[in-house]
Amino acid sequence: MKSAVLILLLTAAASAAPPVLLQPGEAVLVQRCLLPDISSRVVAASLPGGVSIAFDAATCRLATAWTGGFLDMKATWTGRGAGPPVIIGSKFFTAPPGGPLRIGASENPPVKFLGYHTGKEKLELRYEVAGVPVTETLSSANGSLTRRFQLAETKEPVRFQTGHCGTLTAGQPGPGGWAPVTVREFTHTIPLTAEAK
Amino acid sequence: MKTAALLLLFCAAASAAEDCYRIETIAVPPHVSLEVGGLDFLPDGRLLISTRRGEIWALRDGQWKRWATGLDEAMGLCVTGKNEAVVAQRPELTRIRDSDGDGEADTYETLADQWNYSGHIYEWTFGPVRDAAGNFYCTLACWHFPKPPAKHAHYSGAEIGPPAGYVPNPAPQWRGWSFRVTPQGAFEPWASGLRSPNGLGLSPDGDLFITDNQGEYFGSCVMMHAPRGAFLGHPEGLAWGPDSSSDPFAVPLPDLDKRRMRPAVQFPYGIAGQSSSQPLMDASAGKFGPFAGQWFIGEQTQSTLLRVALEKVNGAWQGAVFPFMRGFQCGVNRLVFAADGSLWAGQTQRGWGSVGAAQEGLQHVVWNGQTPFEIQTMKLTKTGFVLRFTQPAEAKALANPANYALHHFHYAYHRAYGSPLLGDTPTPVQAVKPAPDGRSVELVLGDLAAGGEIYALQVNNLTTAAGAKPLRNNAAYYTLNRLPAP
Numbered sequence: 001m002k003s004a005v006l007i008l009l010l011t012a013a014a015s016a017a018p019p020v021l022l023q024p025g026e027a028v029l030v031q032r033c034l035l036p037d038i039s040s041r042v043v044a045a046s047l048p049g050g051v052s053i054a055f056d057a058a059t060c061r062l063a064t065a066w067t068g069g070f071l072d073m074k075a076t077w078t079g080r081g082a083g084p085p086v087i088i089g090s091k092f093f094t095a096p097p098g099g100p101l102r103i104g105a106s107e108n109p110p111v112k113f114l115g116y117h118t119g120k121e122k123l124e125l126r127y128e129v130a131g132v133p134v135t136e137t138l139s140s141a142n143g144s145l146t147r148r149f150q151l152a153e154t155k156e157p158v159r160f161q162t163g164h165c166g167t168l169t170a171g172q173p174g175p176g177g178w179a180p181v182t183v184r185e186f187t188h189t190i191p192l193t194a195e196a197k
Numbered sequence: 198m199k200t201a202a203l204l205l206l207f208c209a210a211a212s213a214a215e216d217c218y219r220i221e222t223i224a225v226p227p228h229v230s231l232e233v234g235g236l237d238f239l240p241d242g243r244l245l246i247s248t249r250r251g252e253i254w255a256l257r258d259g260q261w262k263r264w265a266t267g268l269d270e271a272m273g274l275c276v277t278g279k280n281e282a283v284v285a286q287r288p289e290l291t292r293i294r295d296s297d298g299d300g301e302a303d304t305y306e307t308l309a310d311q312w313n314y315s316g317h318i319y320e321w322t323f324g325p326v327r328d329a330a331g332n333f334y335c336t337l338a339c340w341h342f343p344k345p346p347a348k349h350a351h352y353s354g355a356e357i358g359p360p361a362g363y364v365p366n367p368a369p370q371w372r373g374w375s376f377r378v379t380p381q382g383a384f385e386p387w388a389s390g391l392r393s394p395n396g397l398g399l400s401p402d403g404d405l406f407i408t409d410n411q412g413e414y415f416g417s418c419v420m421m422h423a424p425r426g427a428f429l430g431h432p433e434g435l436a437w438g439p440d441s442s443s444d445p446f447a448v449p450l451p452d453l454d455k456r457r458m459r460p461a462v463q464f465p466y467g468i469a470g471q472s473s474s475q476p477l478m479d480a481s482a483g484k485f486g487p488f489a490g491q492w493f494i495g496e497q498t499q500s501t502l503l504r505v506a507l508e509k510v511n512g513a514w515q516g517a518v519f520p521f522m523r524g525f526q527c528g529v530n531r532l533v534f535a536a537d538g539s540l541w542a543g544q545t546q547r548g549w550g551s552v553g554a555a556q557e558g559l560q561h562v563v564w565n566g567q568t569p570f571e572i573q574t575m576k577l578t579k580t581g582f583v584l585r586f587t588q589p590a591e592a593k594a595l596a597n598p599a600n601y602a603l604h605h606f607h608y609a610y611h612r613a614y615g616s617p618l619l620g621d622t623p624t625p626v627q628a629v630k631p632a633p634d635g636r637s638v639e640l641v642l643g644d645l646a647a648g649g650e651i652y653a654l655q656v657n658n659l660t661t662a663a664g665a666k667p668l669r670n671n672a673a674y675y676t677l678n679r680l681p682a683p
Contacts, residue, residue: 030267030305032251032286040316041288045267057288057307077230077250080548081270081318115291115306 019072021088024050027120031071034084038063043116044085045123046070049140051192052089053123057113060127061100062136065093065145067192092192093145096163096177100188101149103130104156130156147188158182166190217486217569217669218522223559226261229254232557233543235274236533237282244533245282246559247271249545253284253293255300256559265293265302272395273324273531275333285322285335288314290378309376311384312337315369319393326397326405331380334387334405336394339373339433373434375407375423388427389434390457395530398476398492404514408473408494411466414453416608416616418473419460420494420505422514430457430610446612454610459649461514462505462676463608464494466615468653469518469674471498472549476505477532484538486564487573487587493521495542497528500552502542502562506574511679517575520670522562526555539563569669570661575654579681581626581642582652584673589635589662598626601640602655605677607648624652635662650677 022031024046034040039056042063046052053065069088076085103109109130117124125136133152138145144166151158158181162173170186173179225231231254235247243255243264251268254261269286276282280295280302289310295302314320317340324335375387375394387405392415396408405423409415414431421429428435432453435445442448464470474495479488492505501523507516528551531543540562547556574585594600603624608616628641645652652675660667 032267032269032288034269034316040314041310057310073250078548084316113307113310115304117296117304119303 017074017078020074020077021072022046022070024048024052024070028118028123029070030116030118030123031073031085033071033073033076035063035087036084041113043125044071045138047123047138047140047145048121049142051140051145052087053138053145054087055125057127059099060111060113060125060129060134061095061098062138062147063095064091065190066091093163093165093190096161098161099129100161100163101129101134101151102159102161102178103132103151103154106130130154132156143192145190145192147190149186149188151184153184160186160188162188217565217567219563219565220522220524221561221563222526223256223561224259225558229261230557231543231559232545232547233531233559234270234272234545235284236531236541236543237274237276238533238535239276239282240279242536244535244541245274245276246543247274247284249547251286253282253302262300264295264300265305270321272321273335273397275325275327277327283308283325283327283333285324287320287322290322290325290333290335308333308382309378309384312371312374312376313369317369320369320372321393321395323395324397325378326399328399328403333378334375334397334399335378336375336391336397336407337372338393338395339391339431371434371437373431374437375405386438387425388423388429389438390427390429390431391434392431395497396473396475396495398478400478401480406461406476406492406514408476409460410472411615413612413614414610416463416610417466418464418470420462420464420473420476420492420518421458421460424458427458428453428456429460450611457610459513459678460676461507461678462516462518463649463651463674464503464518465618465651465653465674466608469520469672470494470496470501470503472496472528472551473503474528474530475532477534479534481534481538484564485534485540487568487571493532493540494518495529495532497530497546497549498551499523500525500528500544502529502532508574508576510577511682513679515577515676515678517673517675519572519575519673525553525560526558527551527553570666571669572656572671572673575673575675577645577675577677577681578639580645581640582654582675583637583639584654584656585637586635588666590631590638591660591662591665592631592635594659595631595635595638596629597658598629600656600658601626601629602657603640603642603652605646605650605652607650620650645677645680647677647680651675652677 029046031044035042041057043055052070066089072086075083112128114126122139132154135150137148159178162177164177170181171179232249243257246254253265255264274282274284290308292306293302294304321338325333373391374389377385377387393410394407398406407423432445435442474497476492494503502521504519504521527544527546542560545557571587573587576583606621630639654673656671
């Protein structure tokens, strides 16, 4: 009971406090956090060029991307953590459910998040899909979000889900937005016009 | 009433003799929010400071540089190399590296995340500490309210609601457990029964000790020996593991009581601690005073430092807690010794509350080289205790039974939050046997009560043989789990 009252008080305090904004800058800025509707294990990042993204480390899926700001951490950094961060800006990309890569026949391949590397202009996400190491490098320039994929060698068939959005260097998406991929390096470029610009 | 009086005595005693140790407050740049979650030194002498806001700052010679950023409540770190540290975040244990040596980390490698962090406000990950073989140990706070996690994985019916906007994720695992991650990356659940275990420490022999906080199933704050496979008291963790229960809160309390391993030390609540944080063994080999091999314990609510001297009796760790130092600017959350033997204390009180006006910060405790007059150890005998002092005591006062006041009490092991102090019983001193050198005295009490009884001692009117210096702290609290073997 005491804890419940405390939480309510902290929530109220969080509502009254000014925002605590993480601002996009000239270098990649990462913030691990819980984001509503995505995951408790998000890698959020603001990229130079005006794009922010949220990558779910639990499913290894770029869940959404937006412009116009990054995150308000006010609730998270109030009290014991009265609530999750709030996305600041307008979304232009929301991925369909599930990860973007299918390696092998399974529609639900196992994934494992391995970590990330930050450069000044790029965020390099590292994970495995069906045991195959994948590097997904994110950058933003010229009014678009670029996702460059590098896959380790595999004999299994590979498909990529574009979400009916942007262009893919590896081929044309077919039904459901899926494109068969035969190369081990390709790029998915998403313009900032999809949902907002 | 008795509690308040004891606290006043402790405060008076500690403040009277802070001449041997001084607290220096470190100036923090205004743009740095230093809610300290972890402390450790890089080999080149930079102090790394992780924060609850997820940054890691490097400090050397008054110069601050942000070493890493973007972590999810970094409640501990352990330096593992020239430009490398392993950090506990809520969702994972992460190896962070400054791979190009420019003073700013760039590589974040996930070492372990098997507990499936679900986003609950109380799902902290504490640690890590590392043993000689390179294994990391951490603890996972449980939701610590008496309902089985498996039945409310999405918070329905929980006493404590989810954060606003929370989206159900797969049910968390291993809450209330400590775990080990091997150098090869294997995740191994270690010991269960934890509640909000905000502190880990390893002895040189590899014994893991964990502090935990008063609440359900913990009548007061504790320091526990945590060998592999131990159950330490809170049933939530029994939802997982080799002997898991689908409804651990339905396990009868007497069964839990039989199964649990009792805390090595209990901190009398409000008297000597109210919210225990990190235990750190004094490995300074005398550079921090006459307490080598003993433990210093951060105290978050009362903004103090406590000292613990353990002994192994009849196969189990137990021992005494002593007040050590008060007057920190706010809650002491993390500790680390520097190479020169001084002690750094990282602090925060956001959301938890503590004595002191500051919200956060960093302070430095320096010993001036003069031996403080303290009760160095309190050890159990078959009929009482032997007190050893850091300096010879004045012979007449040392031999006077009236100068030793003892009583004993215990706390309930039950589902309710905390416990009143129970069974408080005066313990007359039957005889006093001072050592000829004045460094120790045996107190004969007669029959002793084991099973977690706390013996509270107050020493009055005792001064050093030379200089008539009073005791710096005159109280001790011994947790008696086991009597010596016959």
